[in-house]
Structures are given as C-alpha cells and as structure tokens.
Amino acid sequence: MVNAKSLPPQVTQYLYPMLGWLAWMVLLVCIARTIFLAGLLGVRVYRDEATEGLAGSLLAAVLVGSASGIAAALFPTH
Numbered sequence: 001m002v003n004a005k006s007l008p009p010q011v012t013q014y015l016y017p018m019l020g021w022l023a024w025m026v027l028l029v030c031i032a033r034t035i036f037l038a039g040l041l042g043v044r045v046y047r048d049e050a051t052e053g054l055a056g057s058l059l060a061a062v063l064v065g066s067a068s069g070i071a072a073a074l075f076p077t078h
Contacts, residue, residue: 019071026064033060 007015 023064026060030060030064
C-alpha cells in the first residue's frame with residue numbers, strides 16, 4: 001500500500017476553489033441543457049418525432065455529483 005503525501009498549502013489554496021467553481025459551472029450547464037431538452041422534448045412530442053438526449057444530461061449531472069464526492073475524499077479540507 002502506498003502512502004501519498006498531502007499537497008502543500010500553496011497548491012491547495014488555489015485548487016479547492018477552482019474545483020468548486022468548476023463543479024458549479026458544470027452543474028449549471030447540465031441544468032441549462034436539461035431545461036433546453038425539456039422544451040425540445042415538448043416540441044418533438046407535439047410533432048410525433050423521436051425523443052432522445054435527456055439521458056445524456058442526467059448522466060452528466062450524476063457524473064459531476066460522483067466526481068465531487070471522489071474529490072472530497074481525495075482532498076480532505078481539515
């Protein structure tokens with residue numbers, strides 16, 4: 001088993017806020033895409049066309065949620 005050194009404070013003071021901002025931006029993009037796809041779904045149902053694409057946005061939101069959990073486990077804040 002390999003024990004890794006913790007990152008120095010000069011790195012973590014910039015890394016944690018950047019990871020937080022990145023997670024928020026990706027979640028905002030996922031929300032915007034979901035709203036867009038909801039409108040597109042309504043139009044396609046009205047026209048009796050194929051309805052796909054919503055699963056990709058939901059999968060991206062799940063991926064970001066799990067990535068933030070993994071990052072929180074790897075980079076403890078205390």
